[in-house]
Amino acid sequence: MDLQYPTTVLASQLATTLILAATSPALANDAAATAPPRQLEAIVIEDNSEQQREDLKADSPTNLYRVEASARFGTEVFTKEDIRALKPNNVFDLLEKAAGVNLIYQGRRSPYIVEERGGGTFTYIIDGAVLPSSANRILYKFPVAAIEEMQVVRGATALTLGPSIPIGASNSGSGLNTGFVIIRTKQPKKTEGVLTVSAEKAAGGHPIESSESLYVGTRFGEADGESPARPLQGYIAGLLANMDRPSQDSWFDGRSNTGGMASAGFTYGKFNLNMMAYKDSGTMEMQRGVSTDGSLMAQKWWYDPLETELYTSDMALQWTPNQTTLFNIFKVEYEQTEHDGTFGSSTATLREFSEETSGFGLRHNARFGNTLLQAGWQMFNSQGFGPNLSSAYNRYDTTINGWSLSVEQKLFNERLVLDAGYRQDQKHIDYSSKSAASDGANNNVDMAPAKIYALGARYQLNDMFTLNGRYYYGDQGTSDDFALRSLGDDLEAERQERIELALEANLVSWFRPTLTYFDIDTENAKTASTSTYEVDGETYYYYTQSDERRRGLELMIKGQLFENTSYSFSWTRMLDAETTSNGITSDAIGLSTPENMFGLTLSHTWQPYRFNLSIKQVDQWTQTSSPKGTYNVDGIGDYTRIDANIQRDFLLGDTLLTATLFGRNLGDEHYSTRYVTGYYPDRGRTVGLELAWAF
Template identity: 30%
Template structure:
């Protein structure tokens, strides 16, 4: 019934559309650009626009930036954003991205909101050559992007590799795929160390108001011998756009089918004997976005998206010859988003409603066999006003309300007496923010933001003494400056402070092996830090982009499990068709005891990863070609982000791209 009601309201809002003048697409200045200095431009009705006062907290990687980085996955891109922390573990949810000391990150792919329970399994294999841009929004200031409340505490707390560092989505990674802009046909062939291969064919075209692009990719790796980290993946990506004065629309279909082994740990971890894998591992993501311009000011938009991940999980042990039975897993989320934008020359007002219908009918990760179903209903309002060519003010509010239709009272596989939750509403989570940007002069822009969030702890969490956790409140403050002195020197700096009351953290663990879970308590924490960036283009074809972030808290136990320093550096040089790029990423030391033998805190981080690639672009008859050789982790550092799981070390390869 809920789906029919949502669909009826949404279609009614668009059904009365009449053919009137289109809303003019306005350029929206975005933050964080690459060495090229290019800025993203979005239509005025975009739901992923952030206020001008938050521009310093947005790191954008353009198509050219991504090509120069030569990443193995989208996580290699995200790791270069100040304040970002990428982690890997050989467990059922493998990949994780966190910001500003541990807050979780929502992932949005062409309008599809992908919860961590899905992203942790599939996004590492998403074809990066199909990506147009990646934007890392380091704070939850943009209330239009997505929910601040995560689905199922099993995902937002108990299975996150560094649990208890953040209780909700406090940032977003927005991924936009390449669109068809005219006749194009091409392919990519890549081969590297560890029998790593990547083959891609793509085709796109446009005719009148319609354009499309489709990409087929076959990729895989044999992994290191004895590491249990082989993988292969076949995927098809299709997107399209329709652009007329009466209606604007776009769609996405992404399907992937493959197999992924779950990397084996070292003897530092209690998971050392685990030889797990997903076979098959399937994903289907679809999205449809409709935009109706009523006139030059008003535009109403409707978005529908559906994401689904299914797999057969095999939990094999190195100490047993028994062939395990497949454990079926299914995770899906359905999203409706209806919003309206009223934009004039000086003001942009946005209001909307979102509904996220999430379920895991087979049971989630370490709670197989116990169905979970949650619905999240959200409303938001955001306004940004430009007083003159210098001053802008903005404010926004968002409310997320969760309905647990089906679930268990405590996330603890060993608590056999758990009651089952049915149709229980959680307390609403509220987020508010205000911000301002001021163009001091031609060179300097001043930025300031204040935010407040209030969120109840989910009843799912296992807690110390089985007590009820108090409401978490966050008071967030930011101040920054962006400077544009010269094409060769463009710095920015942001200072932030989070005053968090009743911060949920992992105080202990229960269970063992595949049934381990976290037990939570709360504490008052002050988290503060600085994020800096500087970029520029230099003479003789050189360019650079450097970033640094520092974060600390007033709580020792929290401080020791997070890296305080993060440095990134991209150096580029181009002469004619020859381009070379050096990428460096340093992560400071910290400790981790997730599944650690004896629950001992073990060293993690404190590594410097150096990547290098050289490419040459040339023409052959009517074909445009680009040949690239690359090396990743050239220092062969077997660094650890989660106790027991090492990076696989130095790899190298070659890649040939052909376009007609």
């Protein structure tokens, strides 16, 4: 390859040709004809990836988020190699690739609903920082380039991971969470840097979306072949990222964000410390709804700005190979300015909210032969602020104190592993400093504690089959949250009972299935009604409660078809999704939840090329509910989404350029997943080019 030809010019011409090809083949041909001819040689790049970080290994005593052996069948891990292959647009685009996850875009104030196995609520954690209820507006703009690993833990029966009830200063949306999404940010393996630029364009006249990121980092104190390792070893790294997606008023789904991350850490003897700081500022438009007759809705919602600051630190002291103490501390600051208006009007109502959340955790892992004891204590505090504290929706100060204790026992040469755990979380409410509370229970009091019990077992039947089982019982302790009012009878505490059974089979390299049966029984689940009341000039919704029962099967298959071809397949089948209210039972399958979801990923390497394919198929449902009401529509969901990309590496001297030609929703399906103030259809087919220069 002629290295005298600037790589920036090459990147620009490749991107221009691709984008023009998506919209005008004739213009693309003209662009290609005017570009100077350059031959990129076929280069085979060997896999020189480093060994996995110690704190990410499943059974490492320094893993802050270790999951019990009997719960790992329900845990899905996306490594940085997986993320590179899937080429997601954002964190939620990546999360949607997980088995059994249904991502619902709903527009308006809270843009995303994430359901797993027909319902539930995730708790999101970044490097130990537990995010508040505004997580869906924080994560959409968190750069994927910063992620080393994302772990999706279904079932939430691993009790040491985090609180059993969501934290935050909002006065709604508690309940017992049913899973965790844990994000670990990058740490450099050596002195390295990656500059990434991408451009993409959706069909239908949408403007070009662009993004850029620069990651640099280095390690110090380690042996390098010329000098021995030093007692003090560590790393330092930084990331800058920018994203801009302009929009048209007929869609009004634009987004932008500029942010940066800095991280550092060191190891000295038995002590290890990691630190991370992240800050961003962006905007987000809530997509314009399309009514059933095809007309555009007049409501106009957007956020400008959305700002996040996140600071985390975790420490590990490994006294002996079998005794490790872990400590983490974090702070999250979130600010938003919400604009509420209508199209055709130059005026809008502005609402400013901010929230500060902080917390820390102390844990100790002790192994005695084949017995592992884990004990921990965590505390989380959230404070809400606004220009008018008496009417701000997040005006409460809340604190959650939680502790957990678990034991894991290996028997019969580790063929059988048993575990048991208990967790208790207590929420404290302090409203007295902000306004005269209308409800005395909100003033400086402890709510009844949430109490969680979990049991697990993993038994290796033989060299091919392993049986797993998990049991969970949770009592929230209080009636959902501290300020919910009932439309009818008094609200009662939510209780959940969950059973998961899984059979893993390691038959041959190309066929390794896991079949899971899940049963989730919830009493007193809360739903906002359409009726409202006012307190201090602010409007709130009354709530109702009902019992829910979700049962289903989940099949996951992984394998290596050929030497250079691998795949994974998932199928989630809902058997029951029943709701019982006032003695009347109805089944939500096909009504408000899909019956089947399928997922397939396929990766193939051929000489210098890597081909990646992702397919997701979701059944139809016809009903959607919100405080604005219940709508029965012709159909929601019922889509097959196909994403694909082709990657190739090129050597530029001692550096590496990776070009990725990608497409999302190649079938150009404008599917919707919710109807509130209209449908919110997907943009459809999107194509783009990404260039990543590693140096």
